[in-house]
Amino acid sequence: MRAITHVSIVTVDSDDSVIRDGMILIDGSTISYVGPMNESRITSDCDIRDCNGRFVAMPGLVDTHNHSSLIRGVDENLNLVDWLPVYDLEHRTCTPQDARQAYRLGYLECLLNGTTTVQDMHRFMDQAAQVAGAMGLRVFLAPYAADVPPYDFFETSESNEQLIREWHGSFNGRVQVEAGIEDVFYSSEEMYAEALRMHEKYGVRIHTHGPEHPEEESTAQARFGMSITQLLASRGMLGDFLSLGHCVPISHADMDLIAEAGASICHCPISAAKLGCGITPVKEMEEAGINVSLGSDGPIDNNSMDIFQEMKAASLLQKAKYHDASIFDARHMLRMATINGARSLGMEDSIGSLEVGKRADIILIGLDHPSLRPVCWNDDGTDTNLLWALVFAMQGTFVDTVIVDGNTVVEGGRLLTDDQGEILDSAQRQGEDWMRRRNAAADSILAPIRD
Ligand SMILES: [Zn+2]
Structure with a gap:
């Protein structure tokens, strides 16, 4: 069991619920709890990621x-x-x-x-x-x-x-x-x-x-x-x-x-x-x-x-x-x-929101970026300007952690499952080579179309 604690949550459930000091539990590939912080539900064998109020979780x-x-x-x-x-x-x-x-x-x-x-x-x-x-x-x-x-x-x-x-x-x-x-x-x-x-x-x-x-x-x-x-x-x-x-x-x-x-x-x-x-x-x-x-x-x-x-x-x-x-x-x-x-994709019962029973496809966004601050909440914690920040002030690079099917694949903005630098180098080499072949073919292929 894994726990993401003290995190703001944008659930995208049917009520578009948001939670200010929330917690998510993940059991294997499945979300088993989404709601307000509840220490009593955290078991001793739980792997805990404490977000200290500095991250927001939303569906991937x-x-x-x-x-x-x-x-x-x-x-x-x-x-x-x-x-x-x-x-x-x-x-x-x-x-x-x-x-x-x-x-x-x-x-x-x-x-x-x-x-x-x-x-x-x-x-x-x-x-x-x-x-x-x-x-x-x-x-x-x-x-x-x-x-x-x-x-x-x-x-x-x-x-x-x-x-x-x-x-x-x-x-x-x-x-x-x-x-x-x-x-x-x-x-x-x-x-x-x-x-x-x-x-x-x-x-x-x-x-x-x-x-x-x-x-x-x-x-x-x-x-x-x-x-x-x-x-x-x-x-x-x-x-x-x-x-x-x-x-x-x-x-x-x-x-x-x-x-x-x-x-x-x-x-x-x-x-x-x-x-x-x-x-x-x-x-x-x-x-x-x-x-x-x-x-x-x-x-x-x-x-x-x-x-x-x-x-x-x-x-x-x-x-x-x-x-x-x-x-x-x-x-x-x-x-x-x-x-x-x-x-x-016919997957609305499995992904697309943070709800109990769905696959754990979750992203955590760090709030320590000038364009996301200050974060404000209404008194009863049911609304926040963070929603607008996520749509109008956000950059993909603010994403810190990416969990797919319960597996953490990105953490600290770095891919965990492969060598990021090697991917870039290989793409550079292959891309240049592909461009050479593409350009060499261009004249013979495009000329008849142009004529
Ligand atoms: Zn298309």
Whole structure:
């Protein structure tokens, strides 16, 4: 049994309860107590972490849309439709070693920033399973599957099924595999049918891209005679087993289809802004009854993976879009980054809040940073300005300790489960090598597209 004592707690339970002088007990991988300090519950064999009132505990953050990569800050100043062919270059030249080092670097970054669960879509994902398994991260792996020429260099339905057979549910359930699919332009109707078959056969979830840029919606109308969401519905994809990345341009009728099916939307506010896609109508999505979670979209376009930044950006963009300062407050944003993420992954009963019986995915944030002080509480200890600090004044690097499935994987802001310096050095070498190969391929691959 382990105890975290004298800690402020942001539970994100159904009442958004906060506790000023709190205590958390962890039994194996499970939370067995969350509440006010209660010395009588601490047993003599308990391993105690006394926070002395200088830390706040909250649920680990959930990044529900990510693409691991070693390439960042390279394909800049491009609108999504111009950016995609350039991004494809890295996939045409990606090797299992590139993917492995991308997972090592990316998962390190996520953990250090307090993210305990990542839904990742990339290539050679047996490497992701191994890396996340050993490092201690919780992952949902959705292979980039595509088969429409000239995009047939991605993963296949066969390699996706192989990944499910080998890795789904491994590492005490921390590694979950899904049926992953790029989008309706890269992937055929047959591939969607295969994803549905894998969902039915193995009980795995499905993750794919919804509409990202308005130009994609007009292309879909011209090519398929319907919206991307209608097309997904016609292929039987809309269900509570589905989470959809982005959905920036989307009609109210399409929102209703997604809401009725119980599917979730993974909102990536920084990526959508940076790629010139627009501001997602999250307020209207939520009013339609859709569960909306947050995602970083990975280093390739974001260029960082820090869900604290996504919370702040998402809130600011909605307030600005609707000219309404009263919407998307701190409690709302903390839910989007935690329990809504858990719901996007069908995990709301297991993670996403600090409650008895849930998996111990917990982060501790040090309060000894100028931008988090002074901390104030109301008289009865039911409200604190700390909630606003966590959304609007926070940096991922303030995260001190990260516990996933009851295991401490980061302490004092350092990874415990692997050599942090070696990960950075390996990523540097591999990244430079990958860039050389990518650039060498650029002329021969991009020239015909440009002409
Ligand atoms: Zn994406």
